[in-house]
Structure formats: C-alpha cells, structure tokens
Amino acid sequence: MIDSKPRSSLGLFSRLSVMMFCIFFVWGAWYVTMGTFMFERGIENRLSAAYSVAPIAAILTPFFMGVFADRFLNAEKLQGVLLFLSGLAIIAAPQFATPESSHLFVALILVHTLCFMPTLGLSNTICLKHLSDGDRDYPIVRIFATLGWVVAGWVVSFVFKADATATQFYISGTVAFGVGLYSFFLPKTPPPAKGQPLQLGELYGAGTFPYFKKRSFAVFMIASLLAAAAMMPYWVLGSPFANSVGIERTAGFFTLGQIAELFILALVLPLFIKRFGIKWTMLIGVFCWALRYVMFSASAGAEGSMMWSLMVGAVLLHGFSYDFVFISGFLYVDRHVKEEVRAQAQGLLVVFTQGIGFLLSSQILVGWVYPKVMGPDGGGAAEWGRFWLVPAGYMMVVLVIFWFFFRDDREKAVIEEH
Secondary structure, eight states, rough: OOSSSOOOHHHHHHHHHHHHHHHHHHHTTTTTTTHHHHHTTTTTGGGGHHHHHHHHHHSSSHHHHHHHIIIIIIIHHHHHHHHHHHHHHHHHGGOOOOOOHHHHHHHHHHHHHHHTTHHHHHHHHHHHHHHHHHHHHHHHHHHHHHHHHHHHHHHIIIIIIOOTTTTTHHHHHHHHHHHHHHHSSSOOOOOOTTOOOOGGGGGGGGGGGGGGHHHHHHHHHHHHHHHHHTHHHHHHHHHHHHHHHTTOOOOHHHHHHHHHHHHHIIIIIIHHHHHHHHHHHHHHHHHHHHHHHHHHHHHHHHOOHHHHHHHHHHHHTTIIIIIIIIIIHHHHHHHSSSGGGGHHHHHHHHHHIIIIIIIHHIIIIIIIIHHHOOOTTOOHHHHHHHHHHHHHHHHHHHHHHHHHHHOOGGGGOOOOOO
C-alpha cells in the first residue's frame, strides 16, 4: 500500500534533528561516567542517591510542565528556559564533589534534572506536532538524539579524556546553554488547550487517567514501568563494571550501543512497528535487556577476547533494548491520546518509566541488591557475575507478564482529534 502522507520538509527535519542532537548531548556528556567520577572523588557511597535524582525529577515535573505546554506556554519556549537553568546547575555541581559536601553535589544534580527531564517530553511533543507522519518520520529525527549521545561520549573520552574529571559537567552545561537559546527559534508549538479553564487535577495528569480504562493502554504503561525498574544498573554500574574488567575509556566504549541504535532507528524500528505491532516490539526489547545482563555476568569471569566479545555484544544490544521499549512507547502513547492532553500523556510515560521505574531500580537494585551481593569490600569477578543475573531474571519475569496480559489492538489505536 502506498503511503499517502506527504514527507516533512528537509528544513523541518534539520531543525528538529539539531534540537534532538543537542538535548541528548547534554545528557550523554555526564550520565554514563558520573559513577566513575564519583569513585575518583571518593563519594561512591552517594552513587545510589546521585542516580536517583533523575527519576525523582521525572516523577515531579512532567505533569506540571505538560500542563504549561498544553495550556499556557509554547513548548519550545518552555524548553528553552528549562535548558538554560539546567546548564547553570550542572556546571556548579562538581565544585561540591567532596566527601564533606557531597550532599550539595547531589542537590545540584537534582536541580539540573528537575529542569532537564521535562525537555524529553517537550521535545517529543514538538517533533510529533510538526512532523507529517510521526510513526514514519519521528524515528528518523530521533536518530540524531542517539548521535548526540554518541558524540558526547567521544568528546568526553577521547577529546578531553574526562571520564573521571569535572570537565564532563562543564561540557554538558555549555551545550545546554546553546540548545536552550536555539529552542526559541524552533517551530512554534502553541498550547492546544489555551483559554480553557484549568482543573486542579490536571496538575497531576488527570487528563490521562481515563485512558487507563482501556486494558491495552493500562497494561502497556504498567509493563513499561516494570521493565524500567531493572534498567538503571546498566547506566549506574556499567562504567565501574567496565573499569573492573580493564576497560578505561568507558564513555567512548558505551557509545557502541548508541551507534548500533542508529541502525535500529533508521532501518528496523519504523518497519518493525508497522509490520508486527507494539507487542512484539516490546517483547524483543525486554528480552534484549535480560540477554545483555546475562552477557555482563558471563564477561565478569572471562578473559581476553572472550571478555571483549561478551562486553561488546552486550553493549551493542542497546539499539533493541532501548528503542524497542522507549521509542516505541512514545509512539504508542501519541497514537492513543487526544492532542489536548498529549504533552501530559508523554509526561505520564516519562513518570512511569524514567521516573517511578528508574527510581525503584536505583534504590533497590543499585542501592540495596548491589551492596548485598558485592559485600563490604566491593567484591570481585564472582560477585559481579552473580549481581548481573538478578536484573536478568527479573526482566524475564516482566517479559512473561507482558506476553500473557497485553493485547495489541492496533485497529483501535487512533483516537479522533476533534
């Protein structure tokens, strides 16, 4: 069947792609290697707290900001202000990365994420509002977000060799200032519900609650949360674990996952969703998370080329692991809600996955399970091997739950816009 929808213009593609590149550069410049930085500064005991602030921010801010984007302020202007504030906080944070002032370091990372996390939903709202066919065109624009994360890792690891230094935060903040200013020149995305009376419940995303009456929507959102609850060990502990097996430039090494993601976004995901639907897309994504953790476990006791093969293979699974869960989720939610509450709905997905799910993951798997398995002395290869099997087993349980309870009612997906 011939696609009758027109292509988005090259100019629009370019402007949105630059936005996505820079926003994810801001995140990728510090998120992977903050653990290595904290070990270097002797504040590794605050690791769980530092990686819990982004999930907390994801819980607190998207509904509120979604209401502003839906009703009061253009999404691109709100995004610009938030990015500028996030840049100020991330540049100030490393000044307090000492055992005596580590609480201030964590607090500033919290301020940064409180401002930054809403931009993930806002940027999606901007893209999906202006692209002529979100299912077809958004994954292509999203490629540049992945590319931004890759380039950030290369800049930190290979240009500045800043995996363990404060420079990574300064790079992030500088780019945040730039993309914040750039946001004011993006296509105007006015609030679709402007002028309508504000209900207090909307501050908590009440506009999205009726959609939970549909079994498919409810199961999808809950399963997304459950899957996200096992994902944080990869980002929090991946860099220290790679250091333990002899890999030094971890920011650059882990960009292999984003490089693989580029091919998945461009060549696989758009066709896969249209051909097989969201259920198979999610199942494959969750399975790849479990397989990655199994490969990490095996690599902990391996040596030489076997270790490298397992580590590289596990990281290369990122394209399927991340995109088949998160990117498909943004598209699924966009198809299932009306335009008037779309920003709230995207915020809801961020709350469920990168908010509640990641917070549970940081507190339980990183903050409780990891110290229990590794022991007071930090453990070695055997302990690392046992630890990675915990999230792997949990992910398989989530996969079984999603398989039995989710029904992909694609024929009922699109809700009228008027």
